[in-house]
Amino acid sequence: MTLAVFFGCAFIAFGPSFALFVFTIAKDPLRVIILIAGAFFWLLSLLLSSLVWFIAIKASNSQDLTLQRGLLIFGVFFSVLLQEVFRFAYYRLLRKATEGLAAISDDDGSAISVRQMAYVAGLGFGIMSGAFSMINILSDSLGPGTVGIFGDSQYYFITAALMTLALTLLHTFWGVVFFEGCEKSRWWVIAAVVSLHLLVAGLSLLNPLYEGSLPPVYVITLATGVWAFFSSGGSLHSLSALCTRRKAEGESS
Amino acid sequence: MNTSDSEEDSYNERSALVQCESPTIPSYHQDHDMSLPQETDTKRGRPVSSGLDEPGLVERERAATPDGEEEELTLKYGAKHVIMLFIPVTLCMVVVVATIKSVSFYTEKTSQQLIYTPFKEDPNSVGQRLLYSLLNTIVMISVIVVMTIILVVLYKYRCYKFIHGWLILSSLMLLFWFSFMYLGEVFKTYNVAMDYPTLAMIIWNFGVVGMICIHWKGPLRLQQAYLIVISALMALIFIKYLPEWSAWVILAAISIYDLIAVLCPKGPLRMLVETAQERNEPIFPALIYSSAMVWMVGMADSNNPDSGEQHLFILFFFIIYKHFSNILVLFTKRGVKLGLGDFIFYSVLVGKAAANGGDWNTTLACFVAILIGLCLTLLLLAIFKKALPALPISITFGLVFYFSTDNLVRPFMDSLAAHQYYI
Numbered sequence: 001m002t003l004a005v006f007f008g009c010a011f012i013a014f015g016p017s018f019a020l021f022v023f024t025i026a027k028d029p030l031r032v033i034i035l036i037a038g039a040f041f042w043l044l045s046l047l048l049s050s051l052v053w054f055i056a057i058k059a060s061n062s063q064d065l066t067l068q069r070g071l072l073i074f075g076v077f078f079s080v081l082l083q084e085v086f087r088f089a090y091y092r093l094l095r096k097a098t099e100g101l102a103a104i105s106d107d108d109g110s111a112i113s114v115r116q117m118a119y120v121a122g123l124g125f126g127i128m129s130g131a132f133s134m135i136n137i138l139s140d141s142l143g144p145g146t147v148g149i150f151g152d153s154q155y156y157f158i159t160a161a162l163m164t165l166a167l168t169l170l171h172t173f174w175g176v177v178f179f180e181g182c183e184k185s186r187w188w189v190i191a192a193v194v195s196l197h198l199l200v201a202g203l204s205l206l207n208p209l210y211e212g213s214l215p216p217v218y219v220i221t222l223a224t225g226v227w228a229f230f231s232s233g234g235s236l237h238s239l240s241a242l243c244t245r246r247k248a249e250g251e252s253s
Numbered sequence: 254m255n256t257s258d259s260e261e262d263s264y265n266e267r268s269a270l271v272q273c274e275s276p277t278i279p280s281y282h283q284d285h286d287m288s289l290p291q292e293t294d295t296k297r298g299r300p301v302s303s304g305l306d307e308p309g310l311v312e313r314e315r316a317a318t319p320d321g322e323e324e325e326l327t328l329k330y331g332a333k334h335v336i337m338l339f340i341p342v343t344l345c346m347v348v349v350v351a352t353i354k355s356v357s358f359y360t361e362k363t364s365q366q367l368i369y370t371p372f373k374e375d376p377n378s379v380g381q382r383l384l385y386s387l388l389n390t391i392v393m394i395s396v397i398v399v400m401t402i403i404l405v406v407l408y409k410y411r412c413y414k415f416i417h418g419w420l421i422l423s424s425l426m427l428l429f430w431f432s433f434m435y436l437g438e439v440f441k442t443y444n445v446a447m448d449y450p451t452l453a454m455i456i457w458n459f460g461v462v463g464m465i466c467i468h469w470k471g472p473l474r475l476q477q478a479y480l481i482v483i484s485a486l487m488a489l490i491f492i493k494y495l496p497e498w499s500a501w502v503i504l505a506a507i508s509i510y511d512l513i514a515v516l517c518p519k520g521p522l523r524m525l526v527e528t529a530q531e532r533n534e535p536i537f538p539a540l541i542y543s544s545a546m547v548w549m550v551g552m553a554d555s556n557n558p559d560s561g562e563q564h565l566f567i568l569f570f571f572i573i574y575k576h577f578s579n580i581l582v583l584f585t586k587r588g589v590k591l592g593l594g595d596f597i598f599y600s601v602l603v604g605k606a607a608a609n610g611g612d613w614n615t616t617l618a619c620f621v622a623i624l625i626g627l628c629l630t631l632l633l634l635a636i637f638k639k640a641l642p643a644l645p646i647s648i649t650f651g652l653v654f655y656f657s658t659d660n661l662v663r664p665f666m667d668s669l670a671a672h673q674y675y676i
Contacts, residue, residue, distance in 0.1 A: 029336035033628060036339075040625045043618055046676075047657050050665040057664075072668055079676040128621070132666060133675060135613040156673070163675055204675035 002009075004214065006141045009161035013091035013134045017127050017168045030101075030112055031120045038090060038175075044237020045086035046132065073205060078113070080201045086192045087175065090121055091182050114183060115176070117234050122175015126168035134164045159210050166217045170200060173221070173228035180231045196220060335631050338626055341481055345596045346623075348485040349492075349604040350616060358438040359493045360608045367494050369393045370503075374496045386498035390506045393499075397510065409528060421468065428463040428479075429456060431486045441612040468594055484593050486598035492608060500605060505652060507598060515642040523557040599623050602651045614615070614666055622650035 001202050024099055025031045053075035094117050101111055112120075148154040174193045181189025200220060206212035353359055366373065369392055372385035378410045407415070433456050440447050463483075497501060606619040626647025633646075669676065 025549075029332040031335055032339070034331055036621060036624055037628070039621050043621055043654070046662055046665075047654075050661040051657070053665050069672075071673065072674065075665060076669070076674050076676050084674070120602070129676070131617055132614050132662075133670070135617065136611075136666070137670060139611065139613055160670075160673065163673070167675055201676055204673065207673040216536045 001141055001143070001145050001147065003142070005157055006138060007227075008199065009134075009141060009157045010138055012161040013130055013164040013168075014127075014160070016165065017123065020123060020172075021127070025123070028112075031116070034094070034112070034117055034120045036129070038121040039128035041086045041090045041126045041196060042083065042128040044142060045082045046079065049082045050074065052078055073241065074203070076201050077145065080197050081194070082191075083129075084178075084197060085120075087125065087178055088182070088190075091118075091179055094121065094179075114179060116175045117163075118179030118232075119172065120175075121179070122172040123168075126171030129171055130164045130168040130231050133167070134160060153210070159207075159214060162214055163204065164215065166214075166221045168202070170217075170224055171208075172203075173224040176228040177224070177231050227240040278599075279555045313314045331631065331635060335628055338627060338631075340480075341477060342596060342624070342627065343620075344598055345484050345488070345600050346603045346620060348481065349488050350601040352435075352439075352485070352489060352605045353443045353492065353604050353607045356438050356442045358441070359489050359604075362497075363493075365494070366496060369396050370499050372495055372499075374498055382498055386496065386502045389496065390502045391500040393503055394506050394510055404530075409637040425460070425464060425469060427483060427486070428461040428467075431490065432456060432459055435486060435489070480593060481596070484596035485600060487593075488597045488604055491597070491601045492604045492617075500601070501652065504598065504602060504648055508642075508648040511642040567656070592643075595647075598644060599647060599651070602648065606651075606655050606659075612659070612663055614662060615655060615658045618654045618662070619651045622654035 025035055051070065056071050056074070057068070060071060062068065089249070094114070098112075098114060098117070138155065141157055147156050153159070174197065177189060178193045181187070181193070199216055203213045203216050330422065364373075370389035371392060372388050374382045374385050376382065433452075436452070436456065439445075461470075462475070463479045466473055466479050471479075491500070603616060603619050607613075609614045610613070625647070627643070630643050630646050
């Protein structure tokens, strides 16, 4: 509950996404717009899932704590499904837009490829998801208080930040993989992304038991990262070319 | 061509005064092609070509180029100009939210209210509160319409010097008085001891440089900065002095008013614009200021002698900026321009979202909603190629997201955060 905690958690949760934004997105206006639209779509999905949860809550007995918890878990899974539906909807919208953009693209070559859009859309989802999870917690960490005074874990802030970071990166990777799967009509890819998202949300349900949730989530993040890298055209060759500073032939997002 | 010339030249007093809105823009039709360059000239005199401020109508300039070229021109500039609008709008909102969160003065409700919202809301009775906020809104909107009509009348009778004088006087008061108030509150919040001579020097410099930048010449960035600061100051005043529910209803009503004013052929401002065109004069914007001044003088008798003066100034500026409910964004060959009113109302919405409760999610949701609304507005502009209002879509999205995030998403996210479940 000090400035150190605030800055530390803020940088853990948002550092990588901020860096990604500054280095890859900020310079290109079209990417910024796609990012913000992605954030908007995630927000819409959250809105709808909150609406459903809210109705369920109001229709049920508020004194029954197990029921409330069950409804919350239902809310979590429903929200995950809805997020993926909106990701698909955003994909369709972007495909339509690509055709329009292609028609008016000038020689500047600023037309954006589907892979770049996938990355930007994924990052948009990730940033918004991270912001919504983390911002209130960050602002509370600036104020007075004692963490875990009622017996909860003392590591609340740092685990929240780590989980947010993992989710942001995951959304980015899922975006890349998902769009690629849609492009190539590989529906197993989409099913895999949805199940991974459900798995991650399910792991977070273990939560005060951080050993059960954080390491597996990070393993999944790494694996998905590797998958996204290969899915978007990267290869070991391009990696080694990167290391030896030769121009890589493959395109990686 | 006319437009470019005057844009270069945009720092002279007349064009600089072109700041306001013009829900009208009837002239921006396909038939009035030739008049456009002048229009843009008069309307957008306000400098800061690419990027800030200009009362805008979401519109496209069609300077007599063939359709195909025009389309390419617009779309080519599309994304870049959307971003050029995002940045100042974001900055203005950031200033407003930062102030609201840190300086408590702007969230403290006083018993003092603007004269345009005469009905006091009673927090105990829902029905009465709703009724009074509707009545307040009706009063406010009628005031705007009346002011606009007075403006048109003044313009028709050519009281130009009068108008110019009032305009300068009004921006003078804004730059000195409101910033003095703001600075005072910031010092109080951070417990900074400041002596009057230093303060006088700071305010004097700030105000004079502002007057010069806005009404005459100045570096583009400085001018943009001043316009952002002015919009933020106005938005803060609105947030403070508009009663809770009335503010929301007024926001909705203003968007509807803008929608009607832009799309209906019979508005007073439309007549104003047409008169300006007939006379071939760039004076239109100045008129908006003038009508505000007239109103201020009329309001000089305040019921409460102690706060009379402050109340007066607030009323005064309130009116001036009511007229900045710019509805337009203009696409010209040189850039996009957005009116101050847009900045002000967007910032009012986000500021009110920030002021209610400590929830940052709501603020962020409104922010994203407004940006997307702005994006869509510009997209519609590119598609329909005619005058469109810029406020309605953003404000609608903003309001929808505010109420839904506050009531639906907040409890959901709070429960999730309490258990540390992640979605």
